Amino acid sequence: MPKAPLPDDVAELFRQPNPAVVAVLLPSGAPMSVATWYLVEDDGTVLLNMDAERARVSWMKEHPEVALTALKDGEWYTHVSIRGRVVRWEADEAAAMADIDRLARHYTGSEYRNRERARISCWVEISNWHGWGAAKAD
Amino acid sequence: MPKAPLPDDVAELFRQPNPAVVAVLLPSGAPMSVATWYLVEDDGTVLLNMDAERARVSWMKEHPEVALTALKDGEWYTHVSIRGRVVRWEADEAAAMADIDRLARHYTGSEYRNRERARISCWVEISNWHGWGAAKAD
Numbered sequence: 375m376p377k378a379p380l381p382d383d384v385a386e387l388f389r390q391p392n393p394a395v396v397a398v399l400l401p402s403g404a405p406m407s408v409a410t411w412y413l414v415e416d417d418g419t420v421l422l423n424m425d426a427e428r429a430r431v432s433w434m435k436e437h438p439e440v441a442l443t444a445l446k447d448g449e450w451y452t453h454v455s456i457r458g459r460v461v462r463w464e465a466d467e468a469a470a471m472a473d474i475d476r477l478a479r480h481y482t483g484s485e486y487r488n489r490e491r492a493r494i495s496c497w498v499e500i501s502n503w504h505g506w507g508a509a510k511a512d
Numbered sequence: 513m514p515k516a517p518l519p520d521d522v523a524e525l526f527r528q529p530n531p532a533v534v535a536v537l538l539p540s541g542a543p544m545s546v547a548t549w550y551l552v553e554d555d556g557t558v559l560l561n562m563d564a565e566r567a568r569v570s571w572m573k574e575h576p577e578v579a580l581t582a583l584k585d586g587e588w589y590t591h592v593s594i595r596g597r598v599v600r601w602e603a604d605e606a607a608a609m610a611d612i613d614r615l616a617r618h619y620t621g622s623e624y625r626n627r628e629r630a631r632i633s634c635w636v637e638i639s640n641w642h643g644w645g646a647a648k649a650d
Contacts (some may be wrong), residue, residue: 375544393588395581397535403616404577405535405543409591409644424548439542443533448586450531451546506547 376511377456379418384509388454390491391413391481392444394423399437400429408435411477412442419461423474426465426492435459442500452507456500464495474490513594513640514649517556522647526592527552529583529619533558536568537575544571550580550614557599557635559613564603564630572598578636590645594638601631 380388397407408430413421420442424431434440438460446452464470470493471486478486505511518526534564535545546568551559558580562569572578576598584590602608609624614625643649 391584393531395533395535395545397533397545397579399541399543403537403541404595405537405579406593406595406642407533407545407579407581408537408593408642409581409583409588441535441543441545442549443545445531445533445547445583450547453580455544455546457544457641504544504546 375455375504377502378458378500380454380500380503382503382512384454384503385414387446387452387509388444388456389504390447393447393450394442394444397441398434399439400433401436403437405429410442411481412444413477414470415497419499420456420458421495421497422474423470423495426470426494426505427433431494434496435463442498446507449507452479452509453505454497454509455504457502458498458500460496462497467492468486470495513593513642515640516596516638518592518638519642522641522643523552523594525584525590525647526582526594528584531585531588532580532582535579536572537577538571539574541575543569548580549619550582551615551618553635557637558594559611559615559633559635561608561615561631561633562606564632569632573601573632580636581638584645587645590647591643592647593639593642594636596636596638598634599637600635605630608633
C-alpha cells in the first residue's frame with residue numbers, strides 16, 4: 375500500500391460523504407468491522423465519533439491500529455482504503471457532540487438527532503492508502 | 513456480538529449482492545480493509561475469491577481471522593457485520609474460476625471478465641454477527 379499523503383484526486387474522493395466501514399482489533403487481536411461515518415480534517419487526520427459507552431472505544435484504546443474503506447456511493451467498484459493509528463481522543467461531551475454534528479451535517483445536511491447519549495471522538499493519522507477503480511494508484 | 517447463526521431476516525439481507533468490505537490482518541497484526549464481493553454458501557460459510565498473486569492471500573493464511581461488513585445498497589444505515597475464520601482454501605484454477613464466476617453472476621449477472629489471471633477461493637466460517645438499522649438484533 376502506498377504511503378500517505380493521498381494524491382489529490384484520491385484525497386478529493388476520500389473527502390466526500392462516502393459509505394464507509396472501519397476495522398479495529400478486538401482484545402484477542404482478531405479484526406471486527408462496522409459501518410461508520412468519517413470526516414477528513416484539514417490536517418489530514420480522519421475523525422471518527424462513537425457512542426461513548428460502546429465496547430469499541432476500549433478496544434481501540436488497547437489496539438490503536440485502524441483500517442477504513444470508503445466506497446463511492448452508487449459506484450462502489452471505486453473505493454479508497456486507508457490504514458493508520460488513533461493519535462488522539464476527545465471525550466469532552468460538548469466537543470464530541472460538536473464533532474458528531476459536523477459528521478451528521480457532512481452526511482445528512484442536518485445536526486445529529488440523538489442528543490441523549492454521550493459521544494466520544496478520535497482521530498486517525500493515515501500511514502498508508504490503497505485505491506481501486508477511479509482511485510487506483512498509477 | 514451475537515453468535516452465529518444469523519436470524520432468518522438478517523441472513524436474508526446478508527445473502528443479497530451487497531456492497532461489502534472485508535478486514536484481515538497484516539503480518540504485523542494491524543488490520544487492513546478492502547471492498548469485496550462475497551457469497552453465502554448453502555452451508556452458511558462465506559465465499560471470498562481473490563487474485564491468486566495478491567499479498568492478502570499469504571496474510572490470511574498466516575492470520576485466518578476475518579471480519580466483513582455488508583451495506584444495504586442505497587440504504588447503508590442498514591448493515592450486517594460478521595466475524596469468523598477462514599476454514600478452507602481452494603487454489604485449483606478451474607474451481608476458483610468457477611467460484612469467481614458465481615460471484616460475478618451474483619453481483620453483475622454475467623461471468624467474470626478477466627480470464628487471464630489465476631484466482632483463489634477461501635471460505636469463512638461465521639462465529640459472530642452484528643446488525644444495525646433494519647438488521648439490528650432484538
